[in-house]
Amino acid sequence: DGGITQSPKYLFRKEGQNVTLSCEQNLNHDAMYWYRQDPGQGLRLIYYSQIVNDFQKGDIAEGYSVSREKKESFPLTVTSAQKNPTAFYLCASSMSGQYYNEQFFGPGTRLTVL
């Protein structure tokens, strides 16, 4: 089945530690995205990538880093510089250019920093 996988579903880390969230897609999509969601709020864009080896900052990139070495993978690192890292993190992918219609979302990773 085609889709987006995120792992793990729940993640606990101690304050001050960097943590990397995984996102993989087998939809052959060029574009991938990372969003953050806080309780009762909408999603906010952290980073997005339209093609391999290229990515752009979204609205709240501070304290986060990404890489896009393969088309299928777009890992997100939450660094110790992120002041409030506890949140629900969602990865998405889409076709690009004239073929863009919708974003497909993964199931999310709930990160709790203790």
Added chain:
Amino acid sequence: DAKTTQPNSMESNEEEPVHLPCNHSTISGTDYIHWYRQLPSQGPEYVIHGLTSNVNNRMASLAIAEDRKSSTLILHRATLRDAAVYYCILRVSGGSNYKLTFGKGTLLTVNP
């Protein structure tokens, strides 16, 4: 970015139609209107999108006002599985801008 305004919450009964409104008075001529929904503890799911004409798909219908300053998502027969937060989003067309800006959306409760 052009903004959208939605009611915080709505309630419906199972098997009845649901009309979810969205105001977007500052919409520009090239903005598409997208709807997504999010079930509890899951990622959002695309529902429908349109530009000027009304649109139908297997999930819902989208009715767009003639002046495009408002739109309505229509669920023809609500089921318990339709209980979710519904987001109305404007997306600029063309170029390489695929950014979606999510507001708080409308929490739809469906009563059995």
